[in-house]
Amino acid sequence: MDPVADAELIRDIDVFNRQEAQHYKTHEQFNEIVVRSGYPEFRVHEDSLKAEYDEWVRTKDLEWLLRYCEAFESTVAVGAGQWVDYGWGDFMLGADDRVVELWRWHLAEEYEHRTVVHRVFHRVCTGSPGEVYDKRIEGLNSFLEHLQRVITPLRAYLLGVDRAAMSREERAISEEREAEVDAANERSFAPVADVMSPSWDPATLPAPRELDQVLERYS
Ligand SMILES: [Fe+2]
Ligand SMILES: [Fe+2]
Secondary structure, three states, X not given: OOOOOXXXXXXXXXXXXXXXXXXXXXXXXXXXXXXXXXXXXHHHHHHHHHHHHHHHHHHOOHHHHHHHHHHHHHHHHHOHHHHHOOOOHHHHOOOOHHHHHHHHHHHHHHHHOOXXXXXXXXXXXXXXXXXXXXXXXXXXXXXXXXXXXXXXHHHHHHHHHHHXXXXXXXXHHHHHHHHHHHHHHHHHOOOHHHXXXXXXXXXXXXXXOOHHHHXXXXX
């Protein structure tokens, strides 16, 4: 990148990196608490994802890595309101406030830096507009597939631990609730269709209603 022509983007990348480093540290602490709260195999899932990321950094090229990050950032940005504006509603009843706030703060900052990787991707990725679009969609599809591959066994493990201590009735309620969460998740993922559009521009994404309150609290 050009230090003069790309000065603004370089500055934004710096803020982005600092925000993500902070997210990483906070989630590491959160994961540690989960492991110590009776879910020791959580660590196995976490380590295997870290190992996979390490391998990608070693073996994939910059464009591929940017495609993955662009897909991740855009998907998270369209889902920001789901957390920032308490989109999970009653599913959060009884949840630890500190955990809910951790996700609200994280997603508020995701909204805040939503354009950075998208702009870097377009700055670095080569090819005609059609080719660049195809690369972005390829990245998005492989990101969504990877996300499911990571989340599905992890969720099965966590719920398996919880359900081992449940009565038959409690287990039935838990399974019903899991199906309801899936339906809510499906609805919250609907805006990913916007990310698929050739005209997708995260800059124009409407802000969550409570964005400013959340950001002010943690600035
Ligand atoms: Fe983040
Ligand atoms: Fe991010």
